[in-house]
Amino acid sequence: MTEQSVAWAELHDRIEREVGVILFTVLAFTRGGSRMERIYSSHPVEYPVGGWKDVATEVSPEWIAISRDSASTFLAATPADLRSIFADSALIESLGVGSILNVPLQRADGTNWGTVNMCGAEGTYTPERVALAERLIDELAPPAPSTTDSEGASS
Structure with missing residues (x-):
């Protein structure tokens, strides 16, 4: 297991215990931001590491405007x-x-350079839990991978 994988697993564990999560993934923006590639997953069968989503066809423009193009949660x-x-x-x-x-x-x-994605039951993410998740991610998330493409994410 790589140092980054260990760090993501530790963050996942903390989020699961303190915030609540069913599915936990980390996506990195690649190919100039036109693609999102999964670099960590709590559900490797359904959402394998290395899997990807095409920004233009698999997520809404609203999500991209917030998650890729702004600093907003x-x-x-x-x-x-x-x-x-x-x-x-x-x-x-x-x-x-x-x-x-x-x-x-x-x-x-x-x-x-990416997003941490927490999926829970409806009603899980109260304002207090959102603030806690943001704090834990700020404190525990590893830095952007050192191997980068034009968008700064894993190649």
Whole structure:
């Protein structure tokens, strides 16, 4: 297991214990930000490391504007919200997920290189839990991978 994998697993464990999560993944923006590649997953069968999503076709422009292009945390609080954002919402919901919290991962210059994605039951991500998740990610997330493409994420 790599040092980064260990760090993500430790963050996952803390989020699971202190915030609550069913599915926990980390996505890195690659290919100039046109693709999101999975670098950590709590569910490697359904969401394997190395899997990817095409930004143009598999997520809504609203999610991209928040999660890739700003420093804002994204919350889809209900199953209906999930369906309007993610092309794979049926698979997400089949795991018992009813809400998603996505926290951007930033480089020192303030640009985003990826997101930490926490999926829980509907109602899991209260304002207090969102703040706790953001704090834990800020404290425990490893830095951007050293091997980078034009967007600063893993190649």
